[in-house]
Amino acid sequence: MKALEYRTAAWARGGLLAMRNTPDVALGDRVAVLDHLGKRRSGQVIRTSGELVLIQVLEGTDNLDLERTWVRFLDQPFELTLAPEMMGRVFNGVGQPRDGRPPIVSRLSRNVNGASINPAARAYPREFIQTGISTIDGMNTLVRGQKLPIFSGSGLPHNRLAAQIVRQARLLHREATTDVAATNQEFALVFAAMGVSHSDARYFEESFEQSGVLGQVVTFINLADDPPIERLILPRVALTCAEYLAFDLDKHVLVVMTDMTYYAEALREIATAKGDVPSRKGFPGYLYSDLAEIYERAGRIRGKEGSITLIPVVSMPSDDITHPVPDLTGYITEGQIVLSRELAAAGIQPPVAVLPSLSRLMKDGIGEGMTREDHARVASQLFASYAKAQEVRSLAAIIGAEELSEEDNRYLQFAQAFETRFVGQGETEDRSIFDTLDLAWEVLSLLPREVLTRLSEKDLDARYRPAVSTQ
C-alpha cells in the first residue's frame, strides 16, 4: 500500500480521530495528521477495520476540523531512529529533538513497542549498586537490572531522591580499580519525564550538569503543558533508546521515569474516549498489562554486557498506596521505596519510610563478597526493631512515655536515632555501604543485646557496642 492521504475524518474527540473509507491500515501504524493550518501532528492506529480506523493523535485533537484535516497513513510502525549521538540530547515524547539541534540520522530504527524478552534469556540481577543512601543500600538494596519505583506523594521530595541516586550510583567493586572516565563510558542515563513542571525539569537538568553526567544522559521530555496523549508513547520511546544503549552499546543504563501516574492518567483519558469498560477508579482493565509492558523491559540478558535498571517515580494521589497505579506498579516491580510525609515534615531527608519499602532482589545482591557478611541479618534486625519501636511509639502516645518500661524506652531512643542519623543524611552525603552498616550497628547498640534475636552471636560479639550509660 502506498502512503496516501485521506480527508475522511468522521469524528474527533478526546485525543481520538476516527477515519472512514480508508484502505486496509495495519494496527499500530504511524499516521501523520495535517490540520487546517498545515501543522503536522503524529498519531497511531489503535483500532482498524475496513469501515473505520481509530487514530490516537499524540498532540491531541484540539482545534481539528473534520473537513480540512488530512490524514496520511505512513504504512510503518512507530519506530525510533537510534544512534550513539543520542547521548547528551533532549527529545520530545516521539523522539524529535527539543534542544534546537538537528534530528538524529541513522539507518537503525526500532519499533518502540519492543518484543518481550524470553524469560529463558534473562540473567538474574545480582550486582549491588551503591546509591550512597543508607535506607536503600542498607535495607532495600538496588541491583543492576532491577526495577525499583519510588512511591511518593504531592509535595514530597521524590525528584530530589531520584537525582541523588543518579548522582551517587556506582558499583562497589569497580570503584577502586577503574578510573572515572572508564566508569563513565559504560554508564548511561535515560531520563523520561511525563507531565512534569518546567521547574522540575530544570532541577534535573542542573543536577545532571553538576554531577558531570550530562554527556551520558538522553532526555525525553513531555512537560505538564504539553499534550497528554504524547505521554502514552514517551516511555516506550525512552525504553527503546535504553535497550539500544544497553544491549547494542553495552552500557549500564539507569532509566528514571517520572511521573508514571501522569502516564496512567493519559491512558485513562484515551480509554474513556474509546469507551473501554472501566475497572478501578475509571482506569481500564488493561492497565496492569500496559504498565507491565513498560516495566518489564528492564533487566539483564544472558551474554550481554549492558543492563537496564529502572527507577520509575509514582506519585500516589492523596498518599493512597492502594490507588490503582502504585498498587499495580507494586505487583510488577521488584519492590518499592516509599516516601513518608511524617518524616519529611520532621525535616528528615530523604524521608524514606522503611517499613513499607522493599527490595525483592536484595537477597542475592548482598552478603559476603558483595557487600558484607552481616548485611542481611543487620537489615532484618533493623526492620524488626523499627517495627517494634513503632508499636512502642503508639503505646507511648496513649499511656505517656513515663509509663513505659525500661526496654520500651530504649526502643524510643533507638527509633529517634534511627530516623535522624540512619535515615536522615541530607542530599549531599554519599555513604559507602560499610559506613551504612557501621551506622546501623551504632543505632542497634542502643537496644539491649537480648532483643537482637535476628543477629547471630558471632555478629553481636564482633560488633555490638552499647554506649556506656551516662546516667
Add this chain to the structure above:
Amino acid sequence: MSNAGTILDIQGPIVTARLPAARTGEQVKLGALGLMGEVIARDEDCAVVQVYENTEGLRPGEPAVAMGQPLSVELGPGLLGGIFDGLQRPLEAMLALTGERIERGLMIPALARDKRWAFAPAENLHIGEQIKGGAILGSVPENPSMAHRILIPPGISGELIDLVQAGDYTVDDVIARVRDAQGQIHKLRLASYWPVRKPRPFQGRDHAIQPLITGQRIMDTFFPLLKGGKGAIPGPFGAGKTVLQQQIARWSDAHIVIYVGCGERGNELTDVLDSFPKLTDPRSGRPLMERTLLVANTSNMPVVAREVSVYVGMTIAEYFRDQGLDVVMVADSTSRWAEALREVAGRLGQMPVEEGYPAYLGSTLAAFYERAGRVETLNGDHGSVTLIGAVSPPGGDFSEPVTSHTKDIIQTFWALSKDLADARHYPAVDWLESFSLFVDTAARWWHENVDEDWLLLRNRALRLLTEAEELNRIVNLVGVEALSGQQRWTLESAKLIREGLLQQSALEPKDSFCSPQKQFMLLKLMLDIHARGADMLTLGMPVRELLRLPLLAEARRWKITFSSDEMKSLEQEAVKIVPVFDALRAEYASPSASKDQAEDEFRAQISMGTGTP
C-alpha cells in the same frame, strides 16, 4: 464450507474475521505473520478471535484460516524439567532459534522430535486384547526419578493390533495400533494431544486423605492442605506470595510439581530457572528439576496467552495424575488470569458486574479449581492434582471479587498480611484470617505417623495465639504493666511460638524445610515451656524473672540450629528445659509441694540466707 476467510476488524488482542465455518474454541491462524488465536464467539458469518500474540501490524483484508481443532497441549516424555510459555512452546528451544526476544508467529512443538526414548511395553498386554483409554501401554524412564507411563489416550478403545518391542523410539514413532468398534485404526505414539479447556476424564472422585507436606510449619501444622485439595494464597504485593509458592514447589512431597507463572515478573522466573536446577529433592536426593515443569507467561507477554497458560498447566497436571501420581500445581497468580478474562470481556463490550469483571468470573474460577482433586483414574489407579493459586488483591483488599470468589471455592486459605510482612515476619501467613477445612482429616495422618497429640497441641497453640491477640489489644490501650502475670506470660509464649515456630526463613538452609517430626517437636517444646512457665507463676514466681530466662532466646534459635536430620540433637537440647524449670520449681515451690526435694532446697536456701520467708 471453506475454512479460510478474511480479517475484518482488529482491536488490541481481539480480531473479528469472516469465517463462516469456524466453531467456538477452534484455533485460527491470522494474517501474513500466522498469529495464532482462538474463536471465542460467533456472530452471523463472523468469528470473534482472541489472539495469543501481539496483533500489531495486522491489517483488515489479510487471510484468516480456521485450523479445525481447539488449543491442545502435547503430552509425552520430555515434558519434565522443561520450561514452556503460556502456549506450551519450549522457551529454551525458542531462545536457540530466534534469540533473546520472542518472535511472533512461531510455532515450535513442545517435545523434542529427534530425541529417542527407551520404551518398554507393558508385559501384561497381548495382541488382540480389548483395551480402552487409560490402559498402560508401557513406560519410558524419562529421568532417573521418573518412569513415565505411556497410556492409551482417553476416548480410544478397541482391539490392540500391534505393539512394538522394547527399544528406542521418538515421540512421533508409532508404538501401537488399535482398531475400534467401527473398524477405524488409531495409531498410538509416545506423544498424544489433549485440548486444554476440556478436563481429562477419570472413573470417579476419591476422598483426599493425606496431607501435602510442604515443610512449612504454618501450613503443615496449622493450616494443612490435602493432596487433591484446593488452596489459595492471597496477599498484597510484597507480602511474600511468590517466595511461599516457590517454597511449596521446592519442598512438597508430591511426585510432580507444575509451576505456572502467570503474568508475573520476568526476573522472578529467572530466579526459579537459576535456582531450581541447583536444588535437590530432599526425599530422593535427585535434582529437583527432574520432577518439575515450568509454564512461564510473564506480565509483558500477550494477555490472551496468559489466560490460556493456567489451562495448559492444568492439562499437563491431569496427564501426570492419570499415571497414578500426586501432582501439585502452583498458579502464580490467578488474579492476573482473572484480569486477562476481564480485559477480553471489556474489549468485547460485555457488561461488567464487579470492578469491571464479567458476570462469569465466579463460575469460570470455580470450574477451573474443580479440575483439582484426588481421583480413581481410568485404569483404576489413584492420582491427585493439588491446586494452589496465588491471589493478588488490589490494595490488599480481600473483599475484591477474585479473592472473595476464590475464598468460596477453596478449602485451605493462607491469608498473607501486609503488617506481618512489614515487620519481616515471613511467611507472613496471618493465623487469624487463614483457615483449613482439612484439619480433622489431616489429624488422622499426623496421629498415625507423627504423634497422637497433634490435634490437641495444634489447637492449643492456635488458642494461645488468639488469646495473645486479644491481650495485645489491651496492651495497645493501657500498656503491658496493666496485665496480670499469667497474661504477660501468655503474650510471651505467643511471641515464642511466633518467632520460634511460625517464622520460617526460606534462606536459612536448616530452616527452609522442616520435617513433620521437627514441626511437631518444636510445637510440643514451645507449649511445654509455656505450661511449665505458667506453673511457676502459680507458685509465685514473678513474671519478670520468667521473661528473663535465657531459655526463651535459645528456644527461638532451635529451628535454625537443628536441621530436620538432627532430631536427636534437638531432643538432647530440649531435655534442658526440664532442669531449668526444676531449678526454678525448687526455688519457688512451697514446702508442701514436693516434700523431700523442697525440704532440701529449703535448707539450702536458708543456709545461703536467700530463702523466701
